[in-house]
């Protein structure tokens with residue numbers, strides 16, 4: 388395994404880390420923070436790179452690159468998801484870890500930020516292979532995770548089953564069951580009621596508040612959703628349940644459109660049966676790239692980073708973008724959308740419902756006590772509403788965009804924790 392504790396994240400060219408660092412720079416400039424604070428916040432506290440060997444079902448050996456980046460611990464243990472995707476690399480994981488720090492601070496949960504990833508396409512592997520690769524990765528990063536150190540959760544390409552394997556591997560090494568080492572576990576293993584849909588519930592709640600702030604009545608509002616995975620599917624479901632007409636959704640394989648509004652329940656059944664939104668009866672197949680620029684009121688990118696760019700931002704017709712995904716909007720797109728007066732609700736606010744309920748899960752696991760789903764959802768809504776008002780008020784008071792306000796608020800909280808812990812560590 389390769390350890391690094393001193394790397395300053397210096398990205399090359401465009402990409403999520405470039406965007407994340409630019410957002411940090413603008414928050415630091417607004418707050419008037421000095422070079423030392425800047426260097427501390429732009430530098431991950433710890434990075435671990437591992438090679439993950441896998442014996443494939445046919446007996447051959449493959450080796451995958453794995454990462455865990457812990458960006459900050461000032462407010463508590465590091466927290467963040469684990470991604471399985473072919474294009475995962477260190478800079479992407481660094482950016483995602485930094486965004487986790489701001490997200491946790493913004494919704495005021497007592498965590499720092501982390502993220503992990505393995506450069507593997509889960510669709511190319513059997514369940515048995517995925518289990519072996521997850522267990523080996525967990526063993527490799529075991530020294531730096533734990534309920535008081537760093538607590539992984541699901542992200543792209545991983546799910547509650549992955550978390551169960553991680554918990555089991557960690558627990559076997561400890562000699563006793565440690566449910567608090569991961570969140571997003573199956574409920575029967577100490578997971579929280581409401582966690583599976585929490586990110587989407589939060590996205591929809593924030594989208595409805597953003598719509599209200601623009602005087603949009605859900606019953607007369609249209610939306611499109613990019614991505615129909617753990618976040619996109621339920622975000623579309625909650626929006627539709629609130630009366631919003633979801634006209635289009637997409638996944639890797641295609642995009643579909645229905646001017647009458649999609650039946651999300653039936654679409655979910657179609658996806659469960661076929662593996663894709665493509666070919667859903669009664670809908671028109673459209674160019675997946677157009678999902679972000681359709682004539683709708685609200686766009687929810689809920690797939691990957693860097694999809695709203697300098698090339699397509701000028702074509703956006705929506706009034707509101709609610710970032711279900713992490714980092715879907717590049718710096719160039721942000722500037723163009725601001726000029727067009729499009730409201731961008733940033734990822735660290737819009738998709739924070741997942742980590743909020745992960746926090747609730749961790750609290751429940753540590754106390755070996757389960758809350759009701761109603762309790763979880765009420766507390767989630769309360770936290771999301773509070774964070775929304777914090778951002779709106781701060782943006783209004785300082786003449787900032789919502790992204791600038793959210794990042795500045797978060798950076799201020801992290802820096803304050805750092806100051807209170809002592810200036811001379």
Ligand SMILES: NC(=O)C1=CN([C@@H]2O[C@H](COP(=O)(O)OP(=O)(O)OC[C@H]3O[C@@H](n4cnc5c(N)ncnc54)[C@H](OP(=O)(O)O)[C@@H]3O)[C@@H](O)[C@H]2O)C=CC1
Nearest residue numbers: 542543544586614615616617618638639690712713738741
């Ligand atoms: N899960 C969580 O709790 C949280 C997730 N997020 C963020 O939300 C986003 C989605 O995560 P999640 O839903 O968990 O991941 P999933 O793996 O469950 O789903 C990802 C979805 O995005 C689709 N997709 C991938 N690439 C593209 C593309 N280029 N164009 C269109 N669709 C694409 C996938 O298609 P296909 O189905 O065909 O593979 C799938 O539908 C990520 O940015 C993640 O970091 C943020 C906060 C919490």
Ligand SMILES: O=C(O)CCC(=O)C(=O)O
Nearest residue numbers: 467468540542741742745
């Ligand atoms: O639930 C968590 O701990 C983190 C989820 C996540 O990876 C994210 O919010 O981006």
